[in-house]
Amino acid sequence: MPAPPDPLTRPGLPTHAPIEAALAAALWQGTVPAGLTAPDPQEIARRFAVYRNNVAHGLSAALARRFPVVARLVGEDFFAAMARAFAAEHPPRDPRLMQWGAALPGFLQGFPPVAALPYLPDVARLEIARGTAYHAADADPMAPDRLAAALSGAAPESMRLGLHPSVTLLSSPWPIVGIWRANQAGADPQARARLRNARGEAALVARTPSFEVVVELLDAATHAVLSALAQGAPLGRAADGRDPTEALTLLLRHGLVTRCSADPGADPGPDVATGSDPIPHSEIMKGDAQ
Amino acid sequence: MPALPATPGLSFKPEHFDEIAARPGAVGFYEVHAENYMGAGGPPHAMLTRLRSDHALSLHGVGLSIGGAGPLDTDHLRRLRALVDRYQPESFSEHLAWSSHGAAWLNDLLPLPYNEETLDRVCEHVDQTQEALGRRLLLENPSSYLAFEASTMSETAFLRSAVRRTGCGLLLDVANVFVSATNLRSDARSYLADFPLEAVGEIHLAGHTAEDLPSGPLLIDTHGAPVPDPVWTLYAEVIARTGPLPTLIEWDTDVPAFTTLLDEAARARRVLEGGRDARAA
Numbered sequence: 170m171p172a173p174p175d176p177l178t179r180p181g182l183p184t185h186a187p188i189e190a191a192l193a194a195a196l197w198q199g200t201v202p203a204g205l206t207a208p209d210p211q212e213i214a215r216r217f218a219v220y221r222n223n224v225a226h227g228l229s230a231a232l233a234r235r236f237p238v239v240a241r242l243v244g245e246d247f248f249a250a251m252a253r254a255f256a257a258e259h260p261p262r263d264p265r266l267m268q269w270g271a272a273l274p275g276f277l278q279g280f281p282p283v284a285a286l287p288y289l290p291d292v293a294r295l296e297i298a299r300g301t302a303y304h305a306a307d308a309d310p311m312a313p314d315r316l317a318a319a320l321s322g323a324a325p326e327s328m329r330l331g332l333h334p335s336v337t338l339l340s341s342p343w344p345i346v347g348i349w350r351a352n353q354a355g356a357d358p359q360a361r362a363r364l365r366n367a368r369g370e371a372a373l374v375a376r377t378p379s380f381e382v383v384v385e386l387l388d389a390a391t392h393a394v395l396s397a398l399a400q401g402a403p404l405g406r407a408a409d410g411r412d413p414t415e416a417l418t419l420l421l422r423h424g425l426v427t428r429c430s431a432d433p434g435a436d437p438g439p440d441v442a443t444g445s446d447p448i449p450h451s452e453i454m455k456g457d458a459q
Numbered sequence: 460m461p462a463l464p465a466t467p468g469l470s471f472k473p474e475h476f477d478e479i480a481a482r483p484g485a486v487g488f489y490e491v492h493a494e495n496y497m498g499a500g501g502p503p504h505a506m507l508t509r510l511r512s513d514h515a516l517s518l519h520g521v522g523l524s525i526g527g528a529g530p531l532d533t534d535h536l537r538r539l540r541a542l543v544d545r546y547q548p549e550s551f552s553e554h555l556a557w558s559s560h561g562a563a564w565l566n567d568l569l570p571l572p573y574n575e576e577t578l579d580r581v582c583e584h585v586d587q588t589q590e591a592l593g594r595r596l597l598l599e600n601p602s603s604y605l606a607f608e609a610s611t612m613s614e615t616a617f618l619r620s621a622v623r624r625t626g627c628g629l630l631l632d633v634a635n636v637f638v639s640a641t642n643l644r645s646d647a648r649s650y651l652a653d654f655p656l657e658a659v660g661e662i663h664l665a666g667h668t669a670e671d672l673p674s675g676p677l678l679i680d681t682h683g684a685p686v687p688d689p690v691w692t693l694y695a696e697v698i699a700r701t702g703p704l705p706t707l708i709e710w711d712t713d714v715p716a717f718t719t720l721l722d723e724a725a726r727a728r729r730v731l732e733g734g735r736d737a738r739a740a
Contacts, residue, residue: 183576184572184574184576184577184607184609185528185571185572185576185577185580186528186529188528188571188572188607188609189527189528189529189557189560189569189571190528190560192569192570193560193561193563193565193569196565204572204607204608204609205605205606205607205608206605206606206607206608207605207606207643208643208644208674209672209673209674211673212672212673212674212677213605215672215677216604216605216642216672216677217604217605219604219677219679220567220569220570220604223566223567224565224566224567227566227567228565228566231566260562260563260564260565261563261564261566262562262563262564263522263532263534263535263559263564264494264497264521264522264523264535264558264559264564264566265494265497265498265538266494266566267495267497267498268498302501303498303501303502304498304499304500304501304503305498305499305500305501306499306500307499307500307501307504307505308500334499334500335501376501380501380502380505
């Protein structure tokens with residue numbers, strides 16, 4: 170009895186969608202789909218492997234560009250295998266690869282092979298913040314003299330600051346800033362050893378007006394003040410009895426205040442990490458919860 | 460709408476930005492991948508704004524999935540429209556390929572069979588894109604490693620029909636012609652003899668890598684090497700028939716020094732000037 174006709178090759182019937190579905194499924198696993206031809210049919214699998222390699226390597230390379238320190242910490246080959254598992258579970262949803270990877274910290278948290286590196290998810294969060302800062306919307310900083318004048322008025326404690334869209338605040342039980350710095354090109358080789366007994370760290374990540382993405386180590390008080398300011402609290406409530414000088418100095422030094430308003434109804438909070446920014450601020454702040 | 464100049468052009472790589480800014484006009488145009496400029500702000504847009512102020516610009520999409528079986532991503536079309544409105548490129552091009560399936564984007568240019576059904580779908584997608592962008596698009600021939608039993612027409616016949624039905628133009632990637640012909644053991648010159656050259660608005664040239672199969676070479680279109688001699692020869696033959704056309708040296712991986720790209724552009728310029736002479740004679 171003849172075999173039933175293959176749905177991919179039966180003439181006159183739709184071919185486009187079933188062929189695309191069969192190819193897409195075979196990119197990650199399984200056998201090469203029927204319906205493909207080559208001058209020597211023995212070589213079809215070798216030829217189809219070009220597409221498999223392109224997809225796996227292309228996505229892995231894209232993820233490594235966004236998470237260079239995570240890649241360095243686990244090693245190139247391990248990262249490529251991990252990226253493949255991540256891509257199969259959380260593929261890009263559209264062609265903006267600069268936004269792909271928001272789910273990586275959560276994935277790492279549940280990925281047994283990296284259980285011995287518990288700081289990895291928070292390092293990934295820091296790298297997401299750097300990418301977010303690089304691509305965040307442009308916004309002009311307030312001139313320092315205008316800001317100084319506004320803050321030296323009758324009621325500085327009632328002032329709300331609009332922060333630059335590139336600003337992210339992070340806090341971790343792990344020394345994420347130290348780990349990140351120790352894995353930059355030209356880092357002091359002793360820096361890794363010093364991390365052994367280091368404590369948790371908080372960071373400000375943002376883009377300066379000269380397009381430098383900065384990672385600033387914060388003490389707990391400064392992190393608390395900046396986080397409250399980023400959420401739209403007026404200066405007095407954000408400081409909550411703490412000295413806000415260090416927080417304000419950092420913002421001023423990096424040109425990160427875009428607005429300053431005494432209007433109690435005004436809420437400049439949405440300036441932070443909104444618009445076409447891929448990662449909602451609340452997502453990034455989850456690092457705090459650990 | 461002004462067209463790209465019939466000169467050499469280069470892929471824009473951010474690491475070359477300072478050299479390019481210091482030498483405006485070193486080549487006639489630059490080409491960028493649209494998807495790299497879909498962030499909100501920051502250095503990419505600042506560089507592209509500066510690049511665009513000094514040069515003609517080709518916007519090359521790699522993510523629209525015009526050859527896909529499913530509907531186009533209208534959000535992506537809107538993002539492309541925003542880029543076109545902001546930067547007013549002289550040209551917009553995309554690929555005869557698919558790159559997304561279901562909710563996943565695959566970051567590669569994947570192949571489709573050529574038949575009446577896929578032609579209808581591709582023409583719908585080209586029409587929709589040209590309407591959404593308010594301009595003509597150039598459709599690029601792919602590099603092939605395999606073919607389909609379900610194909611009932613040649614790639615050149617498919618492209619010719621797409622041009623006739625949608626009014627789109629074509630981006631002739633001569634390197635892809637060479638790669639595909641080598642891989643499918645067919646003849647690049649026959650392909651080019653049947654190619655609707657009158658619709659070509661831009662040419663791509665690039666390098667590839669090679670693997671050995673029992674039946675012969677398998678070339679991989681990597682955009683990571685100098686343009687090889689056989690591709691230069693085919694290119695010169697095309698230019699002798701068409702006269703000068705905008706010609707991109709496409710180099711996306713293992714990006715070399717800017718001067719290496721300029722050397723490749725100079726070689727293309729010599730061919731273009733030969734083509735001009737040949738037509739004038």
